[in-house]
Amino acid sequence: MFPQTVGVHVRRESDDVVAAGGIVWRRSARGLRVLLIHRPRYDDWSWPKGKLDPGETVPECAVREIREEIGIEARLGIPLPSIHYRVSAGEKSVFYWAVQAGEQVPDPDGSEVDRVEWVSPARARELLTNRSDVAPLDYLEAAEAAGRLExxxxxxxxxxxxxxxxxxxxxxxxxxxxxxxxxxxxxxxxxxxxxxxxxxxxxxxxxxxxxxxxxxxxxxxxxxxxxxxxxxxxxxxxxxxxxxxxxxxxxxxxxxxxxxxxxxxxxxxxxxxxxxxxxxxxxxxxxxxxxxxxxxxxxxxxxxxxxxxxxxxxxxxxx
The missing domain is CATH 3.40.50.1240 (Phosphoglycerate mutase-like)
Structure with missing residues (x-):
């Protein structure tokens, strides 16, 4: 069953630390595939994301981070569940969107991101380092099953x-x-x-x-x-x-x-x-x-x- 709809209403100063990114997806002969990134600095697997620049809106941040980290020119799709957790600077919120890759080929920047992998949602759950990153993935997969992702x-x-x-x-x-x-x-x-x-x-x-x-x-x-x-x-x-x-x-x-x-x-x-x-x-x-x-x-x-x-x-x- 498709979960409750995600509604986004964002003010720029809503939290101490605000970041944004996306789950880049495509369809293949083997079904839905999502793009994981590997960050050498943390040796982790996650979604492309980053903190807001001064004066930047949350959607602009998501588009910029996806472009800078993996070379994809994103058009934001449906909003996905945001995640929230404590960091040294206070409460941090990360906002995510679904992003259809189309014919674009990821090109990691080699610094913040050194590897990318197209994987199934099941494999992504196994690889994700931060377990809270599973929530937006679950929603994206449910949206695809309901015919509401594209x-x-x-x-x-x-x-x-x-x-x-x-x-x-x-x-x-x-x-x-x-x-x-x-x-x-x-x-x-x-x-x-x-x-x-x-x-x-x-x-x-x-x-x-x-x-x-x-x-x-x-x-x-x-x-x-x-x-x-x-x-x-x-x-x-x-x-x-x-x-x-x-x-x-x-x-x-x-x-x-x-x-x-x-x-x-x-x-x-x-x-x-x-x-x-x-x-x-x-x-x-x-x-x-x-x-x-x-x-x-x-x-x-x-x-x-x-x-x-x-x-x-x-x-x-x-x-």
Missing amino acids: TVPLVVTRHAKAKPRSKWTRPEAERPLAPSGFRQAAELADLLRCWRPTRVATSPWARCVQTVQPFVSESKPRVKHVDAFTERSAKENPGKTQAKFAKLLKPKHVTVYCGHRPVMPTILPVLRAAALGDSAESLPDADPYLRPGAVLVAHMPVSDPGRITAFEIHEPFDD
């Missing part, structure tokens, strides 16, 4: 901090980001790349377009401005807004949606209705739903179009 993410973001309504006298559609919002948008571009989106569907109002612009400029996704995602349209015709949003729940393209706080109560029921198991418990259910510049990721199984197996929320950059 997923496509839908990344939902609320526009970054905007100039206050009370200080804006021109048309609402033209209200721009505040200076802090532009800084949030620049940081958001780095976070969005963790899921490697190829499309953006955004409200055409200025503050939403400006929020995704740094990511669009750097990554060149296909961009679509959707009038149904504006505050006005959602208020006048919420059914149309929901129908347009529901079209994004197709595991074909990795899409970023950018919208407004007042539209969240209209689109969240679509996500909740698509949720499998208890995953909907991870969704926000009270105003403001998402803080400006925050990200909610919905993971859609390739084997079950239109459904969602896991959610995760990441807090925005604040300077």
Whole structure:
């Protein structure tokens, strides 16, 4: 039986020591295989992972560590159970994601990692040095058995901090980001790349377009401005807004949606209705739903179009 869904809601200062990484996996003629790394410094077998750099988000850390240690350009899949234990500096938490290798060939850096091995989950349990590393593996294997391991993410973001309504006298559609919002948008571009989106569907109002612009400029996704995602349209015709949003729940393209706080109560029921198991418990259910510049990721199984197996929320950059 598939275990309870993992929900991730991460703040940067949630623990004394925070690290992140992933279980890289692939399918072979012999079934599911996972990638173990050997670290010569500790003479142990583990998953690729490492501590956050200053100013880095947890997903960014996971992607960077996987790239640096084994040369894999990761697109983060479903979140896996995190592990927690005491170290000399205090409480340490390590966050993990599933990462499908595809056709990529691991290339250990030779310093932190000198060997890698593709092994079965059973063999991985035998080799893992830290027994707490088995928990995310158990979840990953159960997700594969349930047909929920291979997923496509839908990344939902609320526009970054905007100039206050009370200080804006021109048309609402033209209200721009505040200076802090532009800084949030620049940081958001780095976070969005963790899921490697190829499309953006955004409200055409200025503050939403400006929020995704740094990511669009750097990554060149296909961009679509959707009038149904504006505050006005959602208020006048919420059914149309929901129908347009529901079209994004197709595991074909990795899409970023950018919208407004007042539209969240209209689109969240679509996500909740698509949720499998208890995953909907991870969704926000009270105003403001998402803080400006925050990200909610919905993971859609390739084997079950239109459904969602896991959610995760990441807090925005604040300077």
